[in-house]
Amino acid sequence: MLRYLRIWLAQMRYSLAREMQFKGNFILWIIVELCWFALQLAFIGVLYFNVKEIAGWSGWQMVLLVSTSHLVQQLFQAFVMINCMNLPELVQTGRLDFFLAQPVSTRFLVSTRAFEPGSIVNCLMAVIVCVYAACKIPVPFSPVNIALYVFLVVLGVVVHYSFMMFLMTMSFWMTRAQGFVHTYYNLFQLARLPREAFRGVVAVVFTWAIPMLLVANVPARTLIDGFGWKEAGYLVAITVVTFIASGRFFEYGLKHYTSASS
Amino acid sequence: MTAVLRQQMTLYSRIFSLGMQNSLVYRWNFLVRALAGLVPLAGSLFLWKAVFSEPESTNFSGYDYHLMMAYFLTLIVMDALTSPVEDDFAIARDIKDGKISQVLLKPIDYFTYRVSLFLASRLIYSAVVLLPTIAVLYAFRHFFSGVHVGETLPLALVAALGSAFLQFTIAYASAMLAFWLLDIGSVVFILFSVEYIASGHIFPLDVLPAPVYAVVRLLPFAYEYYFPVGIFLDRIHGAEIWQGFLLQWAWIAFFYGLGLSLWRRGLRHYTSVGN
Numbered sequence: 001m002l003r004y005l006r007i008w009l010a011q012m013r014y015s016l017a018r019e020m021q022f023k024g025n026f027i028l029w030i031i032v033e034l035c036w037f038a039l040q041l042a043f044i045g046v047l048y049f050n051v052k053e054i055a056g057w058s059g060w061q062m063v064l065l066v067s068t069s070h071l072v073q074q075l076f077q078a079f080v081m082i083n084c085m086n087l088p089e090l091v092q093t094g095r096l097d098f099f100l101a102q103p104v105s106t107r108f109l110v111s112t113r114a115f116e117p118g119s120i121v122n123c124l125m126a127v128i129v130c131v132y133a134a135c136k137i138p139v140p141f142s143p144v145n146i147a148l149y150v151f152l153v154v155l156g157v158v159v160h161y162s163f164m165m166f167l168m169t170m171s172f173w174m175t176r177a178q179g180f181v182h183t184y185y186n187l188f189q190l191a192r193l194p195r196e197a198f199r200g201v202v203a204v205v206f207t208w209a210i211p212m213l214l215v216a217n218v219p220a221r222t223l224i225d226g227f228g229w230k231e232a233g234y235l236v237a238i239t240v241v242t243f244i245a246s247g248r249f250f251e252y253g254l255k256h257y258t259s260a261s262s
Numbered sequence: 263m264t265a266v267l268r269q270q271m272t273l274y275s276r277i278f279s280l281g282m283q284n285s286l287v288y289r290w291n292f293l294v295r296a297l298a299g300l301v302p303l304a305g306s307l308f309l310w311k312a313v314f315s316e317p318e319s320t321n322f323s324g325y326d327y328h329l330m331m332a333y334f335l336t337l338i339v340m341d342a343l344t345s346p347v348e349d350d351f352a353i354a355r356d357i358k359d360g361k362i363s364q365v366l367l368k369p370i371d372y373f374t375y376r377v378s379l380f381l382a383s384r385l386i387y388s389a390v391v392l393l394p395t396i397a398v399l400y401a402f403r404h405f406f407s408g409v410h411v412g413e414t415l416p417l418a419l420v421a422a423l424g425s426a427f428l429q430f431t432i433a434y435a436s437a438m439l440a441f442w443l444l445d446i447g448s449v450v451f452i453l454f455s456v457e458y459i460a461s462g463h464i465f466p467l468d469v470l471p472a473p474v475y476a477v478v479r480l481l482p483f484a485y486e487y488y489f490p491v492g493i494f495l496d497r498i499h500g501a502e503i504w505q506g507f508l509l510q511w512a513w514i515a516f517f518y519g520l521g522l523s524l525w526r527r528g529l530r531h532y533t534s535v536g537n
Binding site for chain 2: 022025028029031032035036039042043046047049050051052053054055085118180182183186187193194196197198199202209
């Protein structure tokens with residue numbers, strides 16, 4: 001375990017050094033994410049310009065939900081997302097051979113190779129907006145409440161990772177699995193919406209099967225109303241299940257890997 | 263003169279045909295993309311339903327629930343018909359990888375070449391997503407009960423054609439930055455974020471406070487989605503339509519000129535090795 005942590009830290013140091021060689025690009029990508037975050041907040045502004053409450057969420061509660069979703073997304077982006085997105089290319093070019101030859105778990109190496117420090121800056125922005133919104137609601141801050149919130153946010157990141165990994169593993173059979181990145185982004189858009197707004201089959205599917213309506217809703221609701229066993233318990237269970245299932249699927253995909261021109 | 267014109271027509275129709283064949287390779291990708299696009303649409307439907315179920319918002323800046331849903335459903339049709347899919351990145355790749363050398367050595371105009379590929383890709387994309395789109399529109403046809411399709415559709419289609427050209431010329435001009443930048447992704451996504459909100463992609467622009475709306479409708483982005491959809495739903499009428507067309511084509515001319523000027527300047531910097 002400690003060995004894996006050391007490898008991860010070494011890869012992060014390498015990524016940071018590489019990123020700092022292109023400082024302009026590093027700053028521009030931070031601006032990109034800030035623009036998208038501002039856009040989401042502007043949309044809330046437009047909505048609440050006309051109404052006081054949507055599906056039981058007040059304006060500031062909605063800001064907390066959107067910034068929590070942004071926090072989950074940025075954490076995911078910082079540590080693993082780019083690695084998942086690179087998997088199809090590794091498979092197509094045969095460069096995955098290099099990872100298979102290493103004496104550590106291939107899934108671990110593939111998932112942690114690159115790190116995006118710019119997303120950490122955006123995480124801080126999300127945290128600032130979260131705290132501001134929480135103070136405006138106001139939320140009863142306590143060490144337990146905050147610890148639970150952080151724990152649930154981490155679970156949200158793992159759920160995103162598992163689903164993205166599942167989609168990208170398709171590259172062992174398909175040549176254009178990058179197209180699934182678009183699918184993932186579309187799914188992610190649901191995460192920042194209040195789950196009480198959804199009804200019928202869509203609500204069931206995106207709550208219990210593909211839990212996009214839980215990953216940001218549950219941490220935000222926990223911070224506002226306190227711990228809810230049903231949703232939080234399910235989030236823990238689905239995180240464990242999807243993490244193990246995506247790992248198994250990746251191992252299965254590896255068996256179909258035939259390398260390329262190497 | 264006629265012979266030259268005919269020769270050019272044959273050339274670009276061949277490129278168009280090649281573009282169609284190339285796009286057909288990705289038909290499943292297109293279908294997955296279109297179906298995945300229904301997820302945020304479902305999100306919008308539920309969110310707006312929740313907004314309109316609030317007692318104080320039966321009228322949201324002149325929109326009722328049906329009209330708002332008709333807006334978003336028309337938007338997905340516009341998206342399928344007019345939005346360039348990664349054309350900017352493909353052009354930037356051509357420049358970065360030196361593939362434009364192949365075009366430069368032939369009597370081909372690169373802009374017309376890319377327009378032909380864009381139109382081919384849109385045609386195939388629209389054909390692939392036709393059935394799911396019709397199915398969605400049919401399922402939600404009741405939202406369009408107040409729309410006078412026969413009266414508004416012809417002008418809306420003309421505006422949609424302008425929208426396609428405007429989106430393409432913006433994508434083309436921004437892709438020209440590849441002559442100077444290693445990665446245009448960040449610039450494209452910053453532009454895209456502004457475009458996303460200012461084009462009416464997440465809400466109709468006329469729900470904005472009047473002074474903000476007055477500014478936003480002068481920007482090019484308003485003529486990408488909001489303008490054609492607004493005409494179709496009769497939110498834009500009378501003199502506003504003609505002023506809109508004037509602005510739309512003025513922006514197309516501006517971005518076409520900008521793209522052309524950047525292309526010429528870029529070629530002065532361009533070096534190609536081993537292509």
